[in-house]
Amino acid sequence: xxxxxxxxxxxxxxxxxxxxxxxxxxxxxxxxxxxxxxxxxxxxxxxxxxxxxxxxxxxxxxxxxxxxxxxxxxxxxxxxxxxxxxxxxxxxxxxxxxxxxxxxxxxxxxxxxxxxxxxxxxxxxxxxxxxxxxxxxxxxxxxxxxxxxxxxxxxxxxxxxxxxxxxxxxxxxxxxxxxxxxxxxxxxxxxxxxxxxxxxxxxxxxxxxxxxxxxxxxxxxxxxxxxxxxxxxxxxxxxxxxxxxxxxxxxxxxxxxxxxxxxxxxxxxxxxxxxxxxxxxxxxxxxxxxxxxxxxxxxxxxxxxxxxxxxxxxxxxxxxxxx
Amino acid sequence: xxxxxxxxxxxxxxxxxxxxxxxxxxxxxxxxxxxxxxxxxxxxxxxxxxxxxxxxxxxxxxxxxxxxxxxxxxxxxxxxxxxxxxxxxxxxxxxxxxxxxxxxxxxxxxxxxxxxxxxxxxxxxxxxxxxxxxxxxxxxxxxxxxxxxxxxxxxxxxxxxxxxxxxxxxxxxxxxxxxxxxxxxxxxxxxxxxxxxxxxxxxxxxxxxxxxxxxxxxxxxxxxxxxxxxxxxxxxxxxxxxxxxxxxxxxxxxxxxxxxxxx
Numbered sequence: 250x251x252x253x254x255x256x257x258x259x260x261x262x263x264x265x266x267x268x269x270x271x272x273x274x275x276x277x278x279x280x281x282x283x284x285x286x287x288x289x290x291x292x293x294x295x296x297x298x299x300x301x302x303x304x305x306x307x308x309x310x311x312x313x314x315x316x317x318x319x320x321x322x323x324x325x326x327x328x329x330x331x332x333x334x335x336x337x338x339x340x341x342x343x344x345x346x347x348x349x350x351x352x353x354x355x356x357x358x359x360x361x362x363x364x365x366x367x368x369x370x371x372x373x374x375x376x377x378x379x380x381x382x383x384x385x386x387x388x389x390x391x392x393x394x395x396x397x398x399x400x401x402x403x404x405x406x407x408x409x410x411x412x413x414x415x416x417x418x419x420x421x422x423x424x425x426x427x428x429x430x431x432x433x434x435x436x437x438x439x440x441x442x443x444x445x446x447x448x449x450x451x452x453x454x455x456x457x458x459x460x461x462x463x464x465x466x467x468x469x470x471x472x473x474x475x476x477x478x479x480x481x482x483x484x485x486x487x488x489x490x491x492x493x494x495x496x497x498x499x500x501x502x503x504x505x506x507x508x509x510x511x512x513x514x515x516x517x518x519x520x521x522x523x524x525x526x527x528x529x530x531x532x533x534x535x536x537x538x539x540x541x542x543x544x545x546x547x548x549x550x551x552x553x554x555x556x557x558x559x560x561x562x563x564x565x566x567x568x569x570x571x572x
Numbered sequence: 573x574x575x576x577x578x579x580x581x582x583x584x585x586x587x588x589x590x591x592x593x594x595x596x597x598x599x600x601x602x603x604x605x606x607x608x609x610x611x612x613x614x615x616x617x618x619x620x621x622x623x624x625x626x627x628x629x630x631x632x633x634x635x636x637x638x639x640x641x642x643x644x645x646x647x648x649x650x651x652x653x654x655x656x657x658x659x660x661x662x663x664x665x666x667x668x669x670x671x672x673x674x675x676x677x678x679x680x681x682x683x684x685x686x687x688x689x690x691x692x693x694x695x696x697x698x699x700x701x702x703x704x705x706x707x708x709x710x711x712x713x714x715x716x717x718x719x720x721x722x723x724x725x726x727x728x729x730x731x732x733x734x735x736x737x738x739x740x741x742x743x744x745x746x747x748x749x750x751x752x753x754x755x756x757x758x759x760x761x762x763x764x765x766x767x768x769x770x771x772x773x774x775x776x777x778x779x780x781x782x783x784x785x786x787x788x789x790x791x792x793x794x795x796x797x798x799x800x801x802x803x804x805x806x807x808x809x810x811x812x813x814x815x816x817x818x819x820x821x822x823x824x825x826x827x828x829x830x831x832x833x834x835x
Binding site for chain 2: 429
């Protein structure tokens with residue numbers, strides 16, 4: 250491995266080690282949140298590549314996560330690493346199919362088709378009831394944690410490892426000719442063709458890579474929750490992922506991390522606010538599901554209007570000013 | 573529309589050949605049996621009034637437009653490439669305006685132009701294997717050399733949008749040359765440039781070793797650099813010949829040059 254790869258590897262290992270250290274400071278609930286954020290990060294990192302660097306929108310990444318999660322749930326649970334690899338493979342194949350269609354579509358049409366993909370998930374799980382057990386879903390019996398580590402900590406480690414692998418590979422790709430070709434196609438398709446870049450193939454590749462990341466994130470979701478059901482992978486999830494990458498800072502892996510963290514912390518923060526308010530149980534119940542989405546939607550509008558670079562853009566600007 | 577690749581009527585000829593190429597947009601006859609030849613090393617100018625079909629000639633060569641009839645060939649072989657395959661065949665093209673990738677640095681733009689020579693496999697790039705980085709270093713060095721040849725290496729790390737127009741035009745030219753083309757298609761290279769820049773551009777074009785085909789309104793440039801001119805009017809070739817011959821051709825004078833010649 251050469252210089253850039255070595256640097257990416259060092260940063261990844263250092264970051265992952267720091268997070269593993271952090272798991273010793275957090276209580277089980279916070280560890281579970283950390284694990285969830287790491288699982289989200291796999292998906293948001295892939296999505297920010299697709300949208301931010303290749304210019305393709307997807308409202309279907311929730312569904313791609315579902316393919317990964319269901320693959321883990323359906324395979325025998327003995328060899329977790331193998332079933333996670335299979336989950337990535339299945340999501341990759343699904344991504345190739347959607348990606349081929351996506352490469353022919355632009356803007357709102359692309360959003361429409363990927364939205365349709367998301368709507369297919371509950372339909373498929375209900376129709377093939379015998380396999381997917383409909384709304385009820387499947388349970389996942391992940392191998393238990395070793396005796397010397399608390400289960401939540403162990404789960405966090407697994408998710409951190411998945412996120413680390415994702416970020417390492419994506420960082421390498423973005424620094425390579427593939428990252429350059431993705432961005433070239435995003436900026437000007439005609440000029441890209443004349444530069445010898447096969448536009449459709451490049452777009453499909455971006456979609457496939459992005460889908461693989463989503464599949465890994467979905468697989469980690471299944472492992473963390475020990476269960477899989479269609480409600481986890483609803484349209485809301487796809488929207489959340491989209492919001493997260495935009496609010497975090499489109500096209501930046503660090504931004505994807507901020508977005509993933511926000512996806513975990515924001516609903517939690519809203520929870521604690523609404524808990525403090527004198528609301529009837531009925532109203533509180535209704536707010537629980539919808540308020541985070543509303544707040545996120547509002548944040549999205551504000552971010553797009555005020556700070557197009559997202560949280561990461563703000564941070565970079567702040568650091569520059571300090572220097 | 574798919575045409576069976578037919579052998580060239582009068583035997584293979586080196587360089588780019590268009591034989592009776594016809595292009596229709598609906599009812600509009602954009603090109604009407606256009607024939608022309610760009611010999612290896614030659615500089616051929618395509619001129620004509622607005623809407624004469626000059627850019628359509630480029631688009632049909634590049635595969636953006638399919639001909640309704642006629643034959644295109646490169647070095648004797650039929651030319652039916654899709655746009656992204658052209659660079660591999662040794663044909664590069666600049667666009668009207670600049671057409672740079674605005675989200676890539678100047679250096680990255682030129683590196684993207686050398687995509688045909690980038691061979692790093694996906695897995696090697698994903699794992700940042702040494703071969704991948706060696707190749708990136710090679711592309712970077714070559715791109716810098718290109719920028720240096722065109723006198724804009726100082727701007728390598730800038731974003732195109734922050735640069736003056738003439739500099740951006742040069743970067744676009746550097747990107748096209750990055751593919752080491754045998755044939756360079758220049759679409760209005762002098763557009764938006766001042767007299768000094770045009771003079772430098774003329775020197776630059778004359779210094780190129782590859783064949784050049786250029787569509788241009790700027791007559792000083794055309795007359796200065798072209799070995800041969802093809803004059804289009806309403807999609808038809810109304811004259812071909814050396815710049816001097818074309819300038820003295822009364823048909824051309826009437827269709828296009830008009831007052832410029834008589835003055």
